[in-house]
Amino acid sequence: MGTFQSFRKAYGALKDSTMVGLAKVNSDFKDLDIAIVKATNHVECPPKDRHVRKIFSATSVSRPRADVAYCIHALARRLSKTKNWIVAIKTLIVIHRTLREADPTFREELLNYSHRGHILQISNFKDDSSPLAWDCSAWVRTYALYLEERLECFRVLKYDIESERFTKSAGASKVPTRTRMLGCDELLEQLPALQQLLYRLIGCQVLKESFKIYCAINDGIINLVDVFFDMSRHDAMKALNVYKRAGKQIENLADFYDCCKGLDLTRNYQFPSLRQPPPSFLATMEEYIKEAPQTGSVNKRL
Structure with missing residues (x-):
């Protein structure tokens, strides 16, 4: 088994070296192609920052959109062709980091690309070279689903939840998120999208991004309760x-946080205080639905 793994590592290194050599000779985007190969190579370690930064530079707002589109195409090609779990995870990490840290042009082009192709839909991915690779393949697929949901959530919200800045103003105990101020129609559209994103996030266990998603959902639920008795029966x-x-997700999130709080990595993290929506309010909601107007809202009918 050890000999086989050594062979796979050597073979992976040879493939990476060959691809770098081909990029130097054949590519019109030589520096970018080399950066992508080196950032997503077969070495079992996180993508090196200097290579990721070159990808950020290639997708900056100052670059032609054709360059940004090529970068996405190159990452999609890397992801679709690999059968190696390390390369797949590193490619997803690069995409994730570029979504979070690079210019919005990357996200905009990725949204356009995802309408035509399915860069993150890799439900058939598997690396069966070892038991570890097989197990990691499942996480690769789950991680890709989360990133796909992240894009879908952006389509619905029209902003990136991760880019929100919850800065406290002077004298304020808490700054509300955008969901706290939404009208009924937008609220009923955005909350399910955020809940689905949280579902995917818990599935692949991406910790820090859960904080802002939870805060947005929590504020949205407060808003939902405030406007509930003005809703039509359908709404x-x-x-x-x-x-x-929301109640079920808080339980799942609490279990996830309990596991994470015991890790050295999270020692300095400020976990949000989870608030369970009162189950007693469910009966009140159900009673209202029996008498609620079929269409419109109570305020509109008065």
Whole structure:
């Protein structure tokens, strides 16, 4: 087994070296192609920052959109062709970091690309070279689903939840998120998208991004309760489902946080205080639905 793994490492290194050599000779985007290969090579370690920064530079707002589109195409090609779990995870990490840290042009082009192709839909990915590789393949697929959901959530919200700045103003105990101020229609559209994103996040266990998503959902639930008794029956039924799901997700998130709090890595993290929506309010919601107007809202009917 050890000999086989050594062979795979040597073979992976040879493939990376060959691809770098080909990029130097054949590519019109030589520096970018080399950076992508080196950032997503077969070495079992995180992508090196200097290579990732070159990818950031290639997708900056100052570059032609064609260059940004080529970068996405190159990453998609790298992801679709590999059968190695290390390369796949590192490619997803590069995409994730570029979404978070690079210019918005990358996200915009990635959204355009995902309409035509399916860069992150790798449900059939598997590396069966070892038991570890097989197990990691499942996480690769789950991670890709989370990133796909992240893009879908952006389509619905029209902003990136991770870029939100919850800065406290003077004398304020808490700055509300955008979901706290939404109207009924937008709230019922955005909360399910955020809940689905949180579901995918818990599945692949990406910790820090859960903080802002939870805060947005929590503020949205507070807003939902405030406007609930003005809703039509149709909207109230959707709101009830959102409220029920929020309660279940808080339980799952609490279990996830309990596991994470014991890690040295999270020692200095400020975990949000989780607040369970009162289960007693469910009965009140259900009673209202029985008497709620079929269409419009209570305020509009008065």
